[in-house]
Amino acid sequence: MTLATSDFDYIRHAVQRESAIVLEPGKEYLVESRLAPLARQIGAESISGLVGRLQRGEPRLLDKVVDAMTTNETSFFRDNYPFDMLRTKVLPELVAQSANRHIDVWCGASSSGQEPYTIAMVMQEVLPSSFTSSLLATDISEEMLFRTREGRYSQLEVNRGLPVTMLVKHFDKVGTDWQVKPALRSTVKTRAVNLSQPFPVLGAFDVVFLRNVLIYFNPPTKAAVLQRVRQVLRPGGYLFLGGAESTLTIDDAWERVVHDRATAYRPRG
Numbered sequence: 001m002t003l004a005t006s007d008f009d010y011i012r013h014a015v016q017r018e019s020a021i022v023l024e025p026g027k028e029y030l031v032e033s034r035l036a037p038l039a040r041q042i043g044a045e046s047i048s049g050l051v052g053r054l055q056r057g058e059p060r061l062l063d064k065v066v067d068a069m070t071t072n073e074t075s076f077f078r079d080n081y082p083f084d085m086l087r088t089k090v091l092p093e094l095v096a097q098s099a100n101r102h103i104d105v106w107c108g109a110s111s112s113g114q115e116p117y118t119i120a121m122v123m124q125e126v127l128p129s130s131f132t133s134s135l136l137a138t139d140i141s142e143e144m145l146f147r148t149r150e151g152r153y154s155q156l157e158v159n160r161g162l163p164v165t166m167l168v169k170h171f172d173k174v175g176t177d178w179q180v181k182p183a184l185r186s187t188v189k190t191r192a193v194n195l196s197q198p199f200p201v202l203g204a205f206d207v208v209f210l211r212n213v214l215i216y217f218n219p220p221t222k223a224a225v226l227q228r229v230r231q232v233l234r235p236g237g238y239l240f241l242g243g244a245e246s247t248l249t250i251d252d253a254w255e256r257v258v259h260d261r262a263t264a265y266r267p268r269g
């Protein structure tokens with residue numbers, strides 16, 4: 001399937017309107033490789049056919065296109081350092097300061113669940129038994145949220161970053177895959193949240209993970225998302241971003257907190 005410029009333009013504008021994901025000219029190959037399987041799956045003869053159906057407003061087709069265009073790359077304990085900081089600084093500090101013995105964590109853009117389950121494992125390790133907690137995992141992709149609820153991962157996926165001790169403790173072998181045990185799975189709640197839109201009522205959080213997603217947005221969207229995150233973060237709370245992301249030059253209402261080799265952010269003042 002080859003992609004006409006007009007089809008590429010239609011798709012990149014539609015995807016950006018819906019999800020804020022920016023597809024610059026030059027990304028035609030990406031759109032083509034991601035949408036050709038979807039076109040086949042829905043019985044369209046070409047990507048042009050798919051675009052025609054999008055233009056006619058076929059229900060839910062734009063969601064599928066956005067889903068196909070998201071990059072879901074993730075792994076357990078991705079980059080390690082943020083989770084060391086969570087374990088050795090952030091959670092102990094929040095525990096010491098907590099008046100009501102409760103911690104709320106939000107993992108936005110949680111992809112297939114490796115990141116929220118990593119957080120859940122660390123929380124279980126660190127939080128005293130007298131504490132309660134909540135852990136919300138959100139993504140724009142329903143397919144990724146379904147995978148998160150299932151908590152089922154291939155050998156290859158668990159080999160990427162998950163220490164064997166944690167695999168044995170928190171996972172059951174299911175056929176050739178590994179599934180998060182029900183006890184840990186029940187601590188992660190999922191919800192569809194599009195970061196590029198005003199947030200639905202989510203509550204307030206002590207820690208927010210929003211890693212490796214701002215990179216797909218343009219500067220005004222990054223700033224708007226960071227501003228919305230500030231409104232749901234409790235005073236004294238922490239924000240973790242991806243290794244290639246920063247609040248610097250985007251939203252100066254944040255201060256950097258460096259701990260060993262990890263960086264987190266807190267609202268100033």
Ligand SMILES: C[S@@+](CC[C@H](N)C(=O)[O-])C[C@H]1O[C@@H](n2cnc3c(N)ncnc32)[C@H](O)[C@@H]1O
Pocket residue numbers: 018019020021070071072073074075078108109110111112115138139140141144193194195196210211212213216242
């Ligand atoms: C590269 S993954 C990052 C996963 C995980 N946070 C990590 O760092 O390993 C990016 C995720 O962002 C999600 N995403 C992209 N645009 C989004 C949006 N507008 N709102 C919410 N999630 C979005 C994608 O569906 C994908 O799961």
